Amino acid sequence: MQDNLARRAVSLCLCEVLILMPISTSFGQSTSPSPVQTESLRSYLQKSYLELFELAPTLHFSVNEIQKQRESFGKGEDACVNRFKDHVKRYQKQIDSARADLKKNTAKMTAEQRKTAHCNIQNLVLLNSEAEILAKQAIPTAYDNLNAKLDVIEKWPPLYKQTQQEIASNTHLKRRWSDVNDIGFREIEAKQQDDIKRGQQAIEELKRSHLMPPEVEDKEIQDYVNTVAQRIASKSDLKVPLHVVVLQSKEINAFALPGGYLFIERGLLEAADDESELAGVLAHEMSHDVARHSYKLMKRATIAGIFYQAAQVAAIVLTGGVAGIGLAYALQYGFYGLGMVLDLKLLGVSRDYELEADKLGVQYAWNAGYDPTGFTRFFDKIATKEGYVNGVSWFRTHPAFYQRMVETQREILFLGHKPDAIMQTSAFEEMKQKLAPITATAEKEEVKKPSLLMTREEGCEAPKKLEYKPGQPIEELCAMPKAK
Ligand SMILES: [Zn+2]
DSSP states (O other), rough: HHHHHHHHHHHHHHHHHHHHOOOOGGGGGGOOOOOSOOSSSHHHHTTOOOHHHHHHHGGOOOOOOOOHHHHHHHHHHHHHHHHHHHHHHHHHHHHHHHHHHHHHGGGGGOOOHHHHHHHHHHHHHHHHHHHHHHHIHHHHHHHHHHHHHHHHHHHHHHHHHHHHHHHHGGGGGSSSTOOGGTTTSSSSSOOGGGGHHHHHHHHHHHHHTTSOOOOOOHHHHHHOOOOOOOOHHTTTSSSSEEEEESSSOOOOEEETTTTTTTEHHHHHHOOOOOOOHHHHHHHHHHHHHHHHHHHHTTTOOOHHHHHHHHHHHHHHHHHHHHOOTTTHHHHTTOOOOOOHHHHHHHHHHHHHHHHHHHHHHHHHHHTBBBBBBBBHHHHHHHHHHHHOOOOOOOHHHSSSOOOHHHHHHHHHHHHOOOOBBHHHHHHHHHHHHHHHHHHHHHHHHHHHSOOTTSSTTTTOOOOOOOOOOOOOHHHHHHHSSSOO
């Protein structure tokens, strides 16, 4: 018991320290800079994918240096994940013992003591959930991105040369779906209309299980996003009517349910900085419907079966148990957690299908007149600026890996540069202006009417510390010395 208390105290102190720690101490790894580069390998990995595509051919890190960095990441990820798995276990023990105490003493407790006990359990559940989301989602995602960027530095230069040669010799015209002049007249996948019913069923189930956030009540914002989406759809291979809805949710994500049902969460509109980024995301999502990925992945799974699982997760949260994917934490931050509970089969997400949707999405955004780098820039932003915990939902449904980044870049090069490609529009900027007060109001209401989790005992003080601050680079989190 004494030991346990001491450990908690140490861990509390370390959490204060880690927030102040500079990134340069990450992993205790110092890569000696080679004479050509002015910066260390580690510092290049902080750059965006698009910057790295530009820079990589000018860099000359040795195979040895890259290998050492890769090994260091492997060890760093294991250590960091294990640390937070330990935290999960520790919080769970504390929850169990707090519940046992409550049960034992409930008859003789004053109202105030009871409230303190309830708040304590509630906060422990939150901390447990946060540690879990860090261990299972945020930390692995951060390392996925770092490793993918390391791969870009190592492998992109020769691949870039090859890509240029393919263009010069016109062999790129033999690639799959190279017939971009026939978009809308070619067939990517027959019978898209057969998926409409499945999409409608999924929406009904989402509403029935109270997982579907409400719509943003602003006709102009809905109309704007709809206009952009329909413009892209009309320049795509989509053969079913497209329905577009902006949802009142802070989560940074967008989804296509089967059969042409596109959902964009408010958080994504907040995170996007120009119309080509939004267009890139919309084009990517509708590509899943074009290629019927959900239909192919669901096979014999039924909508009812898929939503039974989602309802179970929601039920665990509602009863104050610990959900499998840190949902309590997501809810505390006002996310509805749609991206956390939706079945990846329903969304058509797999590594192969992400590659397909990336390729088609880039083609559709390009064909609709947009700068096709929008999707990559948005992806970069979530990987770099937004911080991994805020992006957990996005990366669950859009896993980061080297191949998708380079294949997207190759497709952009194959399509060729359009001098008048659209990046920003005044309509986008007007939408952002209208969105700002809507976001402010929604956030105020979220504070007044806290999440599902926090309505169980009202007026509790929030935990004194959370392990993660929104926007904090994950490297800082893992840089702290191991608690003994
Ligand atoms: Zn996707």
